[in-house]
Amino acid sequence: MSAAAAPFEPQTCVDELGELLALSLADDLDLAFEQVVRTYQDRIVSLAARMLRDPQRAEEVAQDVFVRAFRALRTYDRARVRKLRLRPWLYSIAMNLIRNATRGKHLQVVALERDDGSPRPIADRAPPPDAQIEDKEDWEHVRTAIASLSPRLRDAFALRYVEELSYDEIAEALDQPVGTVKANAHRGLMAVRAFLEEHS
Amino acid sequence: MTERLRHALDEYRTRTKVAAGVSVATGVLEGLGIADRYTALESPIGPVFVSWNARGVVALRQAANAEGFERWFRRRFERRVFPATERPELIGLVQRALGGEKVEVPLDLRDSTAFETAVLEKARQIPKGHARPYAWIAREIAHPRAVRAVGSALAKNPVPLLIPCHRVVRSDYTCGEYVFGSERKRELLESEGLPLDEIQALARRGVRYIGRTEGNWFCLPTCGTDVLEDEHTCLHTIEEALARGLRPCGVCRPVAA
Numbered sequence: 001m002s003a004a005a006a007p008f009e010p011q012t013c014v015d016e017l018g019e020l021l022a023l024s025l026a027d028d029l030d031l032a033f034e035q036v037v038r039t040y041q042d043r044i045v046s047l048a049a050r051m052l053r054d055p056q057r058a059e060e061v062a063q064d065v066f067v068r069a070f071r072a073l074r075t076y077d078r079a080r081v082r083k084l085r086l087r088p089w090l091y092s093i094a095m096n097l098i099r100n101a102t103r104g105k106h107l108q109v110v111a112l113e114r115d116d117g118s119p120r121p122i123a124d125r126a127p128p129p130d131a132q133i134e135d136k137e138d139w140e141h142v143r144t145a146i147a148s149l150s151p152r153l154r155d156a157f158a159l160r161y162v163e164e165l166s167y168d169e170i171a172e173a174l175d176q177p178v179g180t181v182k183a184n185a186h187r188g189l190m191a192v193r194a195f196l197e198e199h200s
Numbered sequence: 201m202t203e204r205l206r207h208a209l210d211e212y213r214t215r216t217k218v219a220a221g222v223s224v225a226t227g228v229l230e231g232l233g234i235a236d237r238y239t240a241l242e243s244p245i246g247p248v249f250v251s252w253n254a255r256g257v258v259a260l261r262q263a264a265n266a267e268g269f270e271r272w273f274r275r276r277f278e279r280r281v282f283p284a285t286e287r288p289e290l291i292g293l294v295q296r297a298l299g300g301e302k303v304e305v306p307l308d309l310r311d312s313t314a315f316e317t318a319v320l321e322k323a324r325q326i327p328k329g330h331a332r333p334y335a336w337i338a339r340e341i342a343h344p345r346a347v348r349a350v351g352s353a354l355a356k357n358p359v360p361l362l363i364p365c366h367r368v369v370r371s372d373y374t375c376g377e378y379v380f381g382s383e384r385k386r387e388l389l390e391s392e393g394l395p396l397d398e399i400q401a402l403a404r405r406g407v408r409y410i411g412r413t414e415g416n417w418f419c420l421p422t423c424g425t426d427v428l429e430d431e432h433t434c435l436h437t438i439e440e441a442l443a444r445g446l447r448p449c450g451v452c453r454p455v456a457a
Contacts, residue, residue, distance in 0.1 A: 030282065033232070034229055042219055055218055063224055063231075142208045189205075192205070
């Protein structure tokens, strides 16, 4: 791997519709909210499905995201709603809920004993991540690589290179400084790239 | 390597993209009570307001203006309804149904009780050009003594015309009440071809069933528009019909099964 190769930067399209929607929401929340759901539901469900790797759970989480968003908007004054950047705001709600949803799941995966407390034989445990990946396609390696990243790198990397948000938006969604998310996204990219090279 | 990585990421993004199921938006909007839309449409009784959500048509009503309809909707369903910004396919179906076509319009009757729903579903099956007594509905839904309750359930019909509650009349074939007025009910039934005057005159003479000469069965006098046009005999009681060897009609089911 040549470390000097410049990492590519995805184009982030400006969320113009989101700006308009924020104005409509400030005007009549009940009336405009349906359009918010229709505009962002595919993005939010896809994000959750990638993070949770469970499409059905992803839909539940997405519903929860919008319900919470609506309830929060109810408590905001008009000026705040008008200025709201909808896309990163919805992503921040989604990332929090996804984090909550994975917490319980991880505990399950690493359980080393059976329900009755006896030790689980090694063969019953989940196979190591790279045990069966030799003849997989690149995109599947990417999936495996993302799953093996630490949460800090994974979140920043996924929001930048999969969801294609701007660094500004990611900083807002993760509530971290722009410099931090830039560095994390870049480190994530390098790790994914190294993984891909190892498996070519 | 950069090209390969970029390509792998694009592939990953595309392959893991999910389109949200209909249930996502529906679940959210219904959960928040903001799923209902409305528009104004032409109908046989003039302009009406029609509201719907992803499940089907919720309500049909006359109102002086949009605000009046919104107020009525909020009182009746305890949630808001919003002017539609687009007309889904459903509204095309509603227009065809209001135009007299026989089409199945999805309805959302979740605000009705089980009893009301049973009454409404039964009324919905009454074909154009037919009418049935309140007592007939009560009997058909296995609550033969709940005739008044049938009347109340029909009075609460959220979707008149789409569920043709105007086709349910008194046992003497006078019209009875109607959300758009008794006179409108008569006009609708006559426009659908029922000779109401004639049927009511027969009822006053105690005629309750009609024997069809062609075929050996007997009907209610409101079993379609041609009962009195064809050759027939007037019958006063079921015993009289049975004594003549006539069987009850399978469409209007004049006697309990």
